[in-house]
Amino acid sequence: MSSTNALDVLIQALRRLPGVGVKSAQRMAFHLLQHDRPGALALSRALEEAVGSVHHCTLCHTFTEAEVCGTCLDPERDATRLCVVETPADQSALERTGAFKGLYFVLMGRLSPLDGIGPKEIGLQKLMERATNGVVQEVILATNFNAEGEATAHVISEALKSRGLHVTRLARGVPVGSELEYVDLGTIAHALVDRR
Amino acid sequence: MSSTNALDVLIQALRRLPGVGVKSAQRMAFHLLQHDRPGALALSRALEEAVGSVHHCTLCHTFTEAEVCGTCLDPERDATRLCVVETPADQSALERTGAFKGLYFVLMGRLSPLDGIGPKEIGLQKLMERATNGVVQEVILATNFNAEGEATAHVISEALKSRGLHVTRLARGVPVGSELEYVDLGTIAHALVDRR
DSSP states (O other): OOSOHHHHHHHHHHTTSTTOOHHHHHHHHHHHHHHOHHHHHHHHHHHHHHHHHOEEOTTTOOEESSSSOHHHHOTTSEEEEEEEESSHHHHHHHHHHTOOOEEEEEOSSOOBGGGTBOTTTTTHHHHHHHHTSSSOOEEEEOOOSSHHHHHHHHHHHHHHHTTTOEEEEOOOOOOTTOOGGGSOHHHHHHHHHTOO | OOSOHHHHHHHHHHTTSTTOOHHHHHHHHHHHHHHOHHHHHHHHHHHHHHHHHOEEOTTTOOEESSSSOHHHHOTTSEEEEEEEESSHHHHHHHHHHTOOOEEEEEOSSOOBGGGTBOTTTTTHHHHHHHHTSSSOOEEEEOOOSSHHHHHHHHHHHHHHHTTTOEEEEOOOOOOTTOOGGGSOHHHHHHHHHTOO
């Protein structure tokens, strides 16, 4: 795209963002430099600031700037229920439902041995300590319903059950608002098995 | 996504990138903070560096860190031909063909009155001065072949022709390697009119 070194460095740096290839990176660099230099500087500062100040909550593992995140500190929440999610975005989705008042444990990933993500990377040990603190009575597994999420749920479930904890999983079934004709067969089969 | 302010600021800053919505921004922020903090810092520095050092070539308007870009300074190039492109990426595409040895003028955009991009924003005055410097004999318009690119080419063409310059446009026609059956009708019609 260019004969300038700083621009090439910027394009290479933008390519490290997930889902950004060389064409997108060029378009982003062009846009920032041509139309939004204040935006580029704001992004630069935001990145530096976030890397410097954001780390993991010592209790639930999610991103926070404090030692312990706001959710974990909230005295209103039901500490007897612990919901295990993969990412802060998943936690946020659960929060928006307003249907859960317990606490969370955020794995910050999922088991994926091929990518080198094992029990240690998802903080399984920390989760064990948290779940066996004598307060937690039920652990709700809310990992994704794809192959890796299911495997993660299975591993955590086995480990927790062996310590005598009550472990549940989000219900599988037909999504709200959908018509049976268009729901995939695996989902219908699961909904049938889990009927109530 | 989070209870941390620095993270929210980062997500908002990432959303200013073209083609990045709130979900992508969250995914990017999560990826950088969880898996690639060195990448985040590298991007931060690259942005700051690029904003500080990259500006426009005084001759051809493209991005450069020097006063005049490398292409404009190259004594090997044919200064009698000036190719007008919309962006540095377009210039790069032309360069990779190896078929053009002249110089460039990069508009850094295209006419788009609805977006407030008029003749001034694309540097039409600068292009006029450059094209009428007594050396340039032919101006080749290589703006895109969409509505805005064609309109831009038309405006520039009229302005240059009124000063007696020889103005050409990239040929429209059937792309190399394509089969007529699958080429759109507008392209075939143009190829027929411009047959040689």
